[in-house]
Amino acid sequence: MPRRASISSQRVRAAWLFLSPMLVILAVVAFWPLGRTLYFSLTNATLVDMTHYDFVGLSNYLAYENGRWYGVLSDPQWRTALRNTLVFAIISVTLETILGVLIAVLLNTTFRGRGFMRAAMLVPWAIPTVVSAQMWSWMLNDQFGVINDILLKAGAISEPVAWLADPVLSMASIVLVDVWKTTPFVALLALAALQMVPKDCYEAARVDGVHPVRVFFHVTLPLISPALAVAVIFRLLDAMRMFDLVYIMTGATDATMTISVLARRELVDFQDVGYGSAVSTLLFFIIALLTSVYMVAMRLDLGGKRP
Amino acid sequence: MRHLLLRVAFAIACGLLLVFLLFPLYYALLTSLKSGSELFRVTYWPAEIDFGNYIRIWSEQSFARNIANSILVSTCVVGISLAVALTAAFALGRVRFAGRSTLLYTILGISMFPQIAVLSGLFEVIRVFGLYNNLAGLIFSYMIFTLPFTVWVLTTFMRDLPVEIEEAAILDGLGPFVIITRIFLPLMAPAMAATGLLAFIAAWNEFLFALTFTLSNEQRTVPVAIALITGASEYELPWGNVMAASVIVTLPLIALVLVLQRRLVAGLTAGAVKG
Numbered sequence: 158m159p160r161r162a163s164i165s166s167q168r169v170r171a172a173w174l175f176l177s178p179m180l181v182i183l184a185v186v187a188f189w190p191l192g193r194t195l196y197f198s199l200t201n202a203t204l205v206d207m208t209h210y211d212f213v214g215l216s217n218y219l220a221y222e223n224g225r226w227y228g229v230l231s232d233p234q235w236r237t238a239l240r241n242t243l244v245f246a247i248i249s250v251t252l253e254t255i256l257g258v259l260i261a262v263l264l265n266t267t268f269r270g271r272g273f274m275r276a277a278m279l280v281p282w283a284i285p286t287v288v289s290a291q292m293w294s295w296m297l298n299d300q301f302g303v304i305n306d307i308l309l310k311a312g313a314i315s316e317p318v319a320w321l322a323d324p325v326l327s328m329a330s331i332v333l334v335d336v337w338k339t340t341p342f343v344a345l346l347a348l349a350a351l352q353m354v355p356k357d358c359y360e361a362a363r364v365d366g367v368h369p370v371r372v373f374f375h376v377t378l379p380l381i382s383p384a385l386a387v388a389v390i391f392r393l394l395d396a397m398r399m400f401d402l403v404y405i406m407t408g409a410t411d412a413t414m415t416i417s418v419l420a421r422r423e424l425v426d427f428q429d430v431g432y433g434s435a436v437s438t439l440l441f442f443i444i445a446l447l448t449s450v451y452m453v454a455m456r457l458d459l460g461g462k463r464p
Numbered sequence: 465m466r467h468l469l470l471r472v473a474f475a476i477a478c479g480l481l482l483v484f485l486l487f488p489l490y491y492a493l494l495t496s497l498k499s500g501s502e503l504f505r506v507t508y509w510p511a512e513i514d515f516g517n518y519i520r521i522w523s524e525q526s527f528a529r530n531i532a533n534s535i536l537v538s539t540c541v542v543g544i545s546l547a548v549a550l551t552a553a554f555a556l557g558r559v560r561f562a563g564r565s566t567l568l569y570t571i572l573g574i575s576m577f578p579q580i581a582v583l584s585g586l587f588e589v590i591r592v593f594g595l596y597n598n599l600a601g602l603i604f605s606y607m608i609f610t611l612p613f614t615v616w617v618l619t620t621f622m623r624d625l626p627v628e629i630e631e632a633a634i635l636d637g638l639g640p641f642v643i644i645t646r647i648f649l650p651l652m653a654p655a656m657a658a659t660g661l662l663a664f665i666a667a668w669n670e671f672l673f674a675l676t677f678t679l680s681n682e683q684r685t686v687p688v689a690i691a692l693i694t695g696a697s698e699y700e701l702p703w704g705n706v707m708a709a710s711v712i713v714t715l716p717l718i719a720l721v722l723v724l725q726r727r728l729v730a731g732l733t734a735g736a737v738k739g
Contacts, residue, residue: 165560168640171559171640173561175554179552182607183574183612186582186607187577187608190583190584190585190586190588191581191585192585193588194582194584204587207591263474263477268478275725276725277482277486279728280485283717283718283720284717284718285690285713286669287669288710291706292488292707292710293488295491295492295707296488300504301703303506337484337488349729400671401671404675416580417580424587430587433584437581437582437583437584440580441577441581444576
């Protein structure tokens, strides 16, 4: 018995030793910078000189001076960016989930060329986001783009459309590219979940003569929804921090600017570390809040309990 | 009759989906093989094949250097993440200790950090270490998204291996380090290949940090180079060059993904579904 105890305590000591490289790296690369960003948001630091700054309290967030409100929370650009981010996240994730499940159902049947189809699905996902952004910018080009050419030839539009300049269409274009790029991810996760649904569930329904659509909504969907909920939260988190597509396709225009794009512009282009950090920190808290609400609402248990 | 109609509808749906998935890449390839005024005429089939753009990006831009940078950064990121994650996953997946699930949740929490939330703090750290405009700074900063993910996936795999595997080794008096390298490493190889590839892709595609922490063309990675390719004039984007560069960095990645398809899907879904 004492030997066993000593082995297990030895193992625990070894465990902490093995954890230490990861803990050190994560501390330096994640926790410390996060804390520093939070701290910078309370200062007037600039990018030129990050060592000399004054503590300014919460005035980067909100301040009242000479009869006017200042700070991120009163900044109309921030509100626009927040609205854009939420609109983008909600629309794109909804579309990706619906399309992803539809495609997964399609691929869950056996047919010739299914393997090829599955391989093709990985293509948009494997293409670097920057490359996708450039490819689609070129396809959506108002003068020489292939999308306008196709639509003109099909008679769907009578003159070329400025996809990336029009306020509504530019957001729609960004959503389209994101849907193109990430629906396959949702579809693959949904497909994996579908394949774990026991076959007899379908058998029983088929014997009872239940319509396939009813089977889908009453049997399949409830069974795959836990896996789907996880996929959706991953996608939502990703969508809330959207940066690359917007930065490359439309830049910092009011119609599409997301919070990440706004934060980087304040931080790097305008060199205002204090203000930029406040924008970043608010995004962090918004995401943390949304995640907790979602996890409670979905009663998600992401696995910590299972040893 | 109804059955036949259904099959036709199904085939059409599949066909449309395929076109939607693959057409952008096809069109990029088509564009990359055109030059001059041909570029600005929309065509759907290659009329003549011109490798001019491919030659130009190698000779006029520092594209070769950018590719070398990306390969170096991604390889180092994968190597370091896997080594650190394997030992951490052993501790988290095989040893019972107080605070383990808190730690797992914390790691999951880090993978939810928006990258922008650490940008200014990380900028400071990188400057203090003298790593600004240096590939080492990128390798270091990429740990924030590759490490939590690799630890998480490897832990789920490690946890599912039967206890008996280790018991014999423990009775033989082998230490944990030997157990990890001799017993778990071979068993974990498939999982490590999949997570390694996912980490490689994540590092290869990363844009925000690479854009912010590098300054000169020589230190840029491929995504930044492609985003910032400039033409003869400020207002004219050299679409031919951009598409040629895009095709070059995409095709190897797609080849890799298709070859490792099965394992990749297993790795992707293990992270989400099993967790």
